Amino acid sequence: MTTIRDVAKKAGVSVATVSRFLNGSGYVSADAAKAVTSAVDELKYELNPVARSLNTKQSNLIGLILPDITNPFFPELARAVEDVALTYGYTVVLCNSDENPEKEKNYLNTLKKKYIAGFIVTSNQLDAPHYANMALPIVALDRAINDKIPTVSSNNREGAAMGTNALLERGCKNILFLRGPNELNPANERYQGFMDAIEASGAKYHVVTCPFHFSESQKITDEFLKAHKEIDGIFASSDVSAAGALKAAVTLGIKVPEQLQIVGFDGIAMGEMLSPGLSTVAQDVYKMGAIATRVLIKRIENQPVDQHFYEVPVQLKLRGTTKGVAE
Amino acid sequence: MTTIRDVAKKAGVSVATVSRFLNGSGYVSADAAKAVTSAVDELKYELNPVARSLNTKQSNLIGLILPDITNPFFPELARAVEDVALTYGYTVVLCNSDENPEKEKNYLNTLKKKYIAGFIVTSNQLDAPHYANMALPIVALDRAINDKIPTVSSNNREGAAMGTNALLERGCKNILFLRGPNELNPANERYQGFMDAIEASGAKYHVVTCPFHFSESQKITDEFLKAHKEIDGIFASSDVSAAGALKAAVTLGIKVPEQLQIVGFDGIAMGEMLSPGLSTVAQDVYKMGAIATRVLIKRIENQPVDQHFYEVPVQLKLRGTTKGVAE
Structure with a gap:
């Protein structure tokens, strides 16, 4: 195996010079740099990456902290x-935190010791000191962490207004909004977007808080629809909740979209598998993940980052749970 | 910061002895071991994990190579x-290979340089030399790699016979089997299981090869059902294919389960979200992932592994796409 000594000999410089050059840890003359580069090239010398991470405190590892990879929103994000x-x-x-601050802290500490290069984090621990005081680059995904940390998210508020208007434009007069959990930023922004659209319309509405969970959402909708037979539209703050609402309606014998129209939020792949297919405000999840990673790597590599906040546009996808599309 | 020198001084032994002890890389007397342990404890000395991985060529990192985390079978596996x-x-x-041998090889090489401790692999590159000649511990998940590599999978053949019998027992006389890709071991085992049950029954059947892909499966089923109106049961080799078949049937106005019963294979969470809920042969995906990880860590830590092949039992989950359960 080629060693750093072989490289130094070939380049006609000292081992220390080769080391300084390869680790970027001190001054190397232009001539020496050129000689080392050719020697590395010629000898096909590969710097041991673990040794390198020890020297530069960087290991080309990125930590991805998310609540739970089995929540269908996250696989596509992880993939990107x-x-x-x-x-x-x-x-x-890959780090599943279960939204548990202790688990998040544990991951941050464990991975810091492995000289992780940076973190991409989806967390609702908005102002937790373990994030605020972190020296390593972090990018927040989906949910803002704090003002100091670059964040990538969807235009949740506008998107929710779009979804609500899709129901209003198709004749809904009495809309149930399945609002997401109060502690989640995106859920609150979507609530604001729903309120923007519904208050401008003068239509009747109800707001029920509902976790992003299928069978909970099914149960809550089932009870609500039994007590409020006048409901003709449901806007759900997530596709999983919308799927629960659709299942409740179908089980009660309510015809979708004839008697009841439904719109979700997320755009996960499962939506098209339902019958009828789920109309939804689709996030560009892959793009969100891709931007977050690019921004993180720029920060790791000390390149300029032009923005602090990235808002990725959503898109209305109409399928069979709203009128006018047979699918 | 406490250094290895402080530990050596406190323990009254040489730095080399402390290093040998902490890295398990040579003989250390019982007395010295005891003294070093107390000193490490008292000084709260933390061995630098990157330095340690350099010495022991092990970094407590496990590589998980799977085809695509956005395929709904894999998130639960990754979670486990x-x-x-x-x-x-x-x-x-996390490594997404897209079933591409070049990507797999690239990951194996990149991660070996980071002194990864071992790999868990879901691949159909059954006998690829980059696996066969690997010095590091590997465990194969779902699809067997080769005879030398411990494998964890479901009892696919029995499971497929169970799923087929569920249709036969509920009166199906003319069954379409949506067979998975020929190059996948589990798909072939499920085909054998289907054949075991169907040939014993004397019922009519058709076999159509179909990728584990929703809209492809929908299209194939749609065409088949239009040409074969006598079909009264579909057994699909995956839940995603079964979801496609269900969507095709519902779109054609065929009543499920009254006119057509459907059973899938996998047990992914999406199954219960469909209307009607999907009957399926459920794999214990979490358990498969957990066993594979335990076996891999045993191999990494040179503990005895009692078995070479682990077959995790499947379970029939009946929902609304078969008769007798209203859901």
């Missing part, structure tokens, strides 16, 4: 992060 | 691997 990371020579460590 | 790994102090690097 991994695809982009790979392009830049980074690999991704 | 990460949960169990964390318990044993390992972290998981």
